[in-house]
Amino acid sequence: MHDAKQVVQELLQRADIQINGTRPWDIQVHDERFYTRLFKNPELELGDTYVEGCWDCAQLDEAFTRIFRADLERIVQSDKRFLYGILYNKIKSALTRIINYQSKTKAYEVGRRHYDIGNDLYQLMLDQQLNYSCAYWKNSRTLDEAQNAKLELVCQKLGLKPGMQVLDIGCGWGAFAKYAAEKYHVSVIGTTISEQQYHRARELCQGLPIEIKMQDYRDITDQFDRICSIGMFEHVGYRNYRRYMKVANRCLKDDGLFLLHCIGVNTSLTRTNPWIDKHIFPNGGLPSIKQIGAAIENLFIMEDWHNFGADYDTTLLAWYANFNQHWDTLKTKYNEEFRRMWNFYLMSSAGAFRARELQLWQIVLSKKGLPGGYLSLR
Numbered sequence: 001m002h003d004a005k006q007v008v009q010e011l012l013q014r015a016d017i018q019i020n021g022t023r024p025w026d027i028q029v030h031d032e033r034f035y036t037r038l039f040k041n042p043e044l045e046l047g048d049t050y051v052e053g054c055w056d057c058a059q060l061d062e063a064f065t066r067i068f069r070a071d072l073e074r075i076v077q078s079d080k081r082f083l084y085g086i087l088y089n090k091i092k093s094a095l096t097r098i099i100n101y102q103s104k105t106k107a108y109e110v111g112r113r114h115y116d117i118g119n120d121l122y123q124l125m126l127d128q129q130l131n132y133s134c135a136y137w138k139n140s141r142t143l144d145e146a147q148n149a150k151l152e153l154v155c156q157k158l159g160l161k162p163g164m165q166v167l168d169i170g171c172g173w174g175a176f177a178k179y180a181a182e183k184y185h186v187s188v189i190g191t192t193i194s195e196q197q198y199h200r201a202r203e204l205c206q207g208l209p210i211e212i213k214m215q216d217y218r219d220i221t222d223q224f225d226r227i228c229s230i231g232m233f234e235h236v237g238y239r240n241y242r243r244y245m246k247v248a249n250r251c252l253k254d255d256g257l258f259l260l261h262c263i264g265v266n267t268s269l270t271r272t273n274p275w276i277d278k279h280i281f282p283n284g285g286l287p288s289i290k291q292i293g294a295a296i297e298n299l300f301i302m303e304d305w306h307n308f309g310a311d312y313d314t315t316l317l318a319w320y321a322n323f324n325q326h327w328d329t330l331k332t333k334y335n336e337e338f339r340r341m342w343n344f345y346l347m348s349s350a351g352a353f354r355a356r357e358l359q360l361w362q363i364v365l366s367k368k369g370l371p372g373g374y375l376s377l378r
Contacts, residue, residue, distance in 0.1 A: 015066040124326040138311075231263075260292075269288070323343070
C-alpha cells in the first residue's frame with residue numbers, strides 16, 4: 001500500500017494537488033484503500049471511491065481542472081503500473097468497433113437509466129424550461145436568461161420563418177419546440193427516447209403546432225425545412241455517426257439547414273469514460289472534429305462551426321448550485337450515494353470544460369451550400 005500511495009501522491013503533485021492538504025482543491029483521504037483501488041482502473045475507481053466516501057475535496061471542479069491540465073489521464077494510460085486499467089480501456093475500445101452499443105434495441109437504455117429517474121430532480125436542477133444542455137452566457141446573468149439566449153441563438157442560426165416545418169431530434173422536455181413555435185410561428189416534430197420527457201413535453205406543448213414522438217431517430221422519414229439536434233448526438237455512438245448524418249440528410253429539404261449542438265473531444269476515441277458509462281450516460285460517446293467530418297462527408301457542407309465550450313463550465317456550476325440548494329427536498333427520494341455521484345458527475349465535467357478538455361460545438365450544415373454564403377452569428 002505504501003508504494004501505491006507514493007505513486008498516487010507523485011501523480012497528483014504533477015497537478016499541484018496534495019493529499020490531506022489545506023487548499024480547497026487538495027483531496028482529503030479517509031480510507032487508505034483508495035490508493036490500491038486506483039490501480040484497478042483509475043478512470044472508474046476515482047469516481048467510485050469518491051461516491052463511497054473514501055475521499056473528499058472542497059473544490060472538486062478545480063481539482064479536476066488541474067488533473068486535466070496536467071494531462072494525468074494520458075500519463076496513467078502509458079504507465080505499466082496501471083496495466084489492468086490500460087487493458088480494460090483497450091478491450092473496451094476494440095469492442096466498440098465490433099459491437100453497436102447504440103443499436104435500436106439499446107438506444108432506449110439511456111432514457112430509462114438517466115432521463116427517466118425523475119422529473120422532480122431535473123425541475124429543481126435545471127432552468128424553468130428544463131434545458132439539459134449548455135446555456136449561452138455571452139450577455140446573460142442567470143441560468144434562465146442564458147438558456148433562453150441559447151434557444152434564441154439556435155433559432156436565429158437556423159433562420160426560422162413562419163410556416164416552416166422543423167424537426168427536433170432529441171427534443172428533451174420540449175423547451176426548444178415550445179420556444180420556436182411560440183416566437184417564430186413554426187411547426188415542430190420532436191423525438192425522444194425517454195418516457196418522462198415524452199409525457200412532459202406533450203403537456204408543455206399542448207395547444208401549439210407541435211407533435212412529440214417517442215421515436216428512435218433512425219425511424220424518422222418525413223422531410224423538413226429545418227432540423228436541429230441539441231445535446232442528443234452524444235448518445236448516437238461511434239458506429240452510428242455516419243448513419244445519423246444520412247438520416248438527417250434524407251429528412252432535410254435541399255434548401256434547408258441543420259444545426260447540430262453537441263459536446264466534442266479533442267482526440268478521436270471509440271470508447272467513453274468508464275465511470276460516466278457505468279453511472280450516468282450508458283452507451284454514450286463524444287465525437288471529435290475528425291469523426292464528425294468523416295460522418296458528414298459528401299452529405300453536408302459545413303456552413304458554420306461555433307465553439308462555446310467555456311460556457312458549459314458556467315452552466316454546470318449553476319446546475320450544481322441548484323441541485324445542492326434543493327437537496328433537502330431531493331433527499332426524500334435519493335440517497336447520500338446518489339448526492340455524491342451526481343456532484344462528482346457535475347463537478348468533474350465542469351473541470352473538463354474549464355481545462356478545455358471538452359468542447360461545446362454548434363455546427364450549421366446545408367446540403368448544397370447557401371447561395372452567397374452563410375452569415376455567422378455569435
